[in-house]
Amino acid sequence: xxxxxxxxxxxxxxxVLAALHFVPVVDQHREVSVISxxxxxxxxxxxxxxxxxxxxxxxxxxxxxxxxxxxxWPESPIFDGSRTxxxxxxxxxxxVVGVASRLAxxxxxLGSVIEWVVHLPARGSMYISLNPEIADDGHSGExxxxxxxxxxxxxxxxxxxxxxxxxxADAPAGRIELVATFVxxxxxxVEESVE
Numbered sequence: 703x704x705x706x707x708x709x710x711x712x713x714x715x716x717x718v719l720a721a722l723h724f725v726p727v728v729d730q731h732r733e734v735s736v737i738s739x740x741x742x743x744x745x746x747x748x749x750x751x752x753x754x755x756x757x758x759x760x761x762x763x764x765x766x767x768x769x770x771x772x773x774x775w776p777e778s779p780i781f782d783g784s785r786t787x788x789x790x791x792x793x794x795x796x797x798v799v800g801v802a803s804r805l806a807x808x809x810x811x812l813g814s815v816i817e818w819v820v821h822l823p824a825r826g827s828m829y830i831s832l833n834p835e836i837a838d839d840g841h842s843g844e845x846x847x848x849x850x851x852x853x854x855x856x857x858x859x860x861x862x863x864x865x866x867x868x869x870x871a872d873a874p875a876g877r878i879e880l881v882a883t884f885v886x887x888x889x890x891x892v893e894e895s896v897e
Contacts, residue, residue: 826850
């Protein structure tokens with residue numbers, strides 16, 4: 703009886719492992735990336751955040767209406783003049799493809815900074831540092847680091863505000879647009895690419 707019980711456990715564990723190997727537990731949908739080729743051989747991709755619908759969290763010391771309501775902002779002086787926001791991120795086809803955080807600060811401890819972390823679950827994450835000075839109707843900067851798909855890429859990123867001009871009642875107030883232009887740091891084998 704004990705031998706039959708132990709054999710049943712071993713066969714059951716083997717069956718579960720085989721099922722996990724051949725049947726996907728989670729089948730995540732990956733939205734098709736909307737990427738265009740730039741003249742220098744790199745890739746360009748744009749992301750957008752519709753305001754206020756895509757805002758998940760906003761916090762700063764002076765906010766009268768934090769999101770979510772009741773959000774307590776730390777009292778430490780390092781947070782003076784800083785604002786942190788979390789967003790849903792959309793591709794250029796207006797489909798939600800990930801989340802992002804944006805930190806903007808201007809104080810003695812941190813200096814003047816604007817930083818983004820964009821996480822696309824099916825592709826990886828990007829850490830972006832922007833120049834706080836406004837140029838060409840927005841901020842520009844570069845991707846400092848990336849994971850998975852963005853690990854071997856370097857490039858520039860621009861952020862700009864685009865106001866809504868439709869006047870529709872249910873339209874967003876506008877959108878934050880991030881345009882990223884990347885090139886790969888990996889060497890290309892010319893002989894292999896010709897074949």
